[in-house]
Amino acid sequence: MSDKVLGDRIPEFGKPKAGGQANMGGGLGGVSIQSTRELMAVIAVAVLIIGGAEWLLRVFEVPPFIMPTPSSIMAVFFSDELPTIATHAGHTLVELFAGYAIGASIGLLLAALITQFPFAEKIITPYILLLVTTPMLALVPLLILNFGFGYTPRIIAVALASGPMVMINAATGFRRVDLGKIALARSYGASTLQIFTKIRIPMAMPMVLVGLMMGAIFGLITAVGAEMAGGGFGLGSRLTTYSSVIRMPEFFACILILALMGILIYLLFFWLGKRLAGWES
Missing domain, CATH: 1.10.3720.10 (MetI-like)
Structure with missing residues (x-):
């Protein structure tokens, strides 16, 4: 078997994958963020939930003693x-x-x-x-x-x-x-x-x-x-x-x-x- 074939099959550990991905997790829990796109998606969902809660509480005029707004x-x-x-x-x-x-x-x-x-x-x-x-x-x-x-x-x-x-x-x-x-x-x-x-x-x-x-x-x-x-x-x-x-x-x-x-x-x-x-x- 040629060196080229061996080189194609031997994995390279510790090197980032193509496309700029970087492992940001693993180990306990198995939660990982593999790319900047995934990180931005997580942040966007958090902003959407918090912003949506703020908007809903203000629109329906929920009293603060029941549920305060995130801003308060x-x-x-x-x-x-x-x-x-x-x-x-x-x-x-x-x-x-x-x-x-x-x-x-x-x-x-x-x-x-x-x-x-x-x-x-x-x-x-x-x-x-x-x-x-x-x-x-x-x-x-x-x-x-x-x-x-x-x-x-x-x-x-x-x-x-x-x-x-x-x-x-x-x-x-x-x-x-x-x-x-x-x-x-x-x-x-x-x-x-x-x-x-x-x-x-x-x-x-x-x-x-x-x-x-x-x-x-x-x-x-x-x-x-x-x-x-x-x-x-x-x-x-x-x-x-x-x-x-x-x-x-x-x-x-x-x-x-x-x-x-x-x-x-x-x-x-x-x-x-x-x-x-x-x-x-």
Whole structure:
């Protein structure tokens, strides 16, 4: 077979396709934008939806206390209320980061433990299933009763919500490793720790990242719910306050901030997936 034929059949990786296309996605979620035309289409649809909502609300004269216009919602970000909302958003982020760090760390440790020791799985799994099937918001009043109205009950609730998500997905990833690779490593004298760090963790990274992303999103939802139940501070507290005094532009501004937090969480793990688990695609 000639070199020319081989050259025609060998794919060239890492080079953009003809027509100026550039891969802007992949990995977690499989969402990708392949060209500038697709990007412009996404922006056009967003502008159409927002502009159409603005026009419809004005034409039908919908009262602001029922549904404010997008322009009035955006005006909140240029008003004197923004510093107050930003302060409460900071409280929500503190609860999320602290609770998530605790829950994700414990979840990863438990996943490693039950993967290496099947007997430990029989002891731990029933309690993890109990946590997964129990709405954490139902425990918030009990946590507030025992720990007060500060950060502590909210951080505990976030940790309890995020930890099981991380543990279940990480353990699934650790178990899906090809046993042939493990057997080959043992034949070369690799220890259990070496097999876990050099084979199980890298091969399980896609599932681990999915678990971390789900844990972060569940943690954000739980943090907001705990703030709504406990009051005092946080975006969840602002939601209940603004809805009670019918300040709907500020209410939807808080909703928009929470949505942006969720999108940033997805984009963070999307980027990590491309860096740490890009080999899967």
